[in-house]
Amino acid sequence: MKQYDTIIIGSGQAANPLAKKLAAAGRHTLLLEATHIGGTCINTGCTPTKTMIAAARMQYIASRASRFGIPVETGAIDLTAVVKRKNEIVASFRGSLEKSLEKTANLEVVREQGVFTGTKTVNGRYTAEHIFINTGARPVIPPIPGxxxxxxxxxxxxxxxxxxxxxxxxxxxxxxxxxxxxxxxxxxxxxxxxxxxxxxxxxxxxxxxxxxxxxxxxxxxxxxxxxxxxxxxxxxxxxxxxxxxxxxxxxxxxxxxxxGRAPATEALQLEKTGITPDEQGFIPVNEYLETSVPGIYALGDVKKGPAFTHISYNDYIVVAENILNKKNISIKDRPVPYCMFTDPELGRIGITEQEAREKGLAIKIARLPLSKVARAIETGETRGLIKAVVDAQNGQVLGAAVLSVSGGEIMTVLQMAMMGNIGYKQLRNAIFAHPLFSESLNNLFMTLDDD
CATH class of the missing domain: 3.50.50.60 (FAD/NAD(P)-binding domain)
Structure with missing residues (x-):
């Protein structure tokens, strides 16, 4: 039996920075990964999809170029070339991460599927005080006949x-x-x-x-x-x-x-640890990401909650700070920004109007179509809208949806306002550089101009 301070199963967006952080702090760390280093995000999720979506947007722009007085001939997509570029970027990201892990002192990377064979024993030969599960999720295939x-x-x-x-x-x-x-x-x-x-x-x-x-x-x-x-x-x-x-x-x-996607827990043999997944297979955790077994944690998509790369990364920060610096950071009520990368993209933060009304909150709704935004008109990107949910009593922004070119970036401005308790009236009167998409926040909150 080989003793480690830490074992990490899976190499997703929480696992890799956590492995390096703990190893750098002097903890003998083992990282087990059955397939590709980097998890879903780098290999089959964020990196490859956004790379190919960028190619699709180039085609979209080219198809509309004549409207701007620029004659462009567009032909059939060379999908092989698109995929080749995607694969090169994925390989570059993954290769860089692999090298970073390999050169980290106190860290061993072993290409194996991690399987519990005891409460804190993995693969029958590894044991550790702290074990972190970051195995992600897999696609759900519905039981359709045929x-x-x-x-x-x-x-x-x-x-x-x-x-x-x-x-x-x-x-x-x-x-x-x-x-x-x-x-x-x-x-x-x-x-x-x-x-x-x-x-x-x-x-x-x-x-x-x-x-x-x-x-x-x-x-x-x-x-x-x-x-x-x-x-x-x-x-x-x-x-x-x-x-x-x-x-x-x-x-x-x-x-x-x-x-949809389901947690990748089948191969772990969690019953050997005493951990019982929920009906959907997710690993239950407390607000500090610890499971029912002290010292075993679940991070990222394998636990219930928002399945986003940035949430997995924040899970790493939570456990690293709590373990190494004796902090008491909780995931309770943390903000969950996210973005859907359609074109225009949808940036989201906080509560929706529907959720606010279900809770009986006193709210105001600010709404502005992109067709009323100067920069959108100038660039020919008028599809979409900006919407904010505002507390009717104190003027604080409770949530926002931004369907726009760079919608995620505009949403982040509103997220920062929420983090800093900046009310809608301050945003309404703020000086933003002209003519940015974010400048439209002035006009958005002018729709609530009641005093």
């Missing part, structure tokens, strides 16, 4: 296609569905999105979801709501025939399953 007899893709597989799909059918309407659906539409695919609910983006306010819906339809994407797939069957030529609950049939050259 699904395993036909070809389908998950988000990772969609990033390695060498030919633009003729007709891509997307099951689900979350962020992955929105981003990849729009991306392949811009690459030249016919795209159909199937959503079983009454609308897309069920967690967002109705007006925000409707604005995204309008953008996608303007881009030529067909969205079918109140629909579910009853069965799937081969249609010949490698295609898939999908039968909906209303009897409607769709034939797809490619079928993307984007119905």
């Amino acid at each position: 699904i395993h007899e036909v070809p389908y893709c998950t988000s990772a597989g969609m990033l390695d296609l060498q030919k633009v799909p003729e007709h891509l059918v997307v099951l689900g309407s979350g962020y992955i569905a929105m981003e990849l659906g729009q991306m392949y539409r811009r690459f030249g695919s016919q795209v159909t999105i199937i959503e079983r609910g009454s609308r897309i983006l069920g967690r967002e306010d109705e007006d925000v979801a409707a604005a995204v819906h309008q953008v996608l339809e303007e881009d030529g994407i067909r969205i079918i709501t109140h629909a579910s797939v009853e069965r799937a069957a081969a249609a010949g030529n490698g295609h898939v025939r999908l039968t909906l609950q209303n009897g409607q049939r769709l034939e797809a050259s490619h079928w993307l399953i984007a119905t």
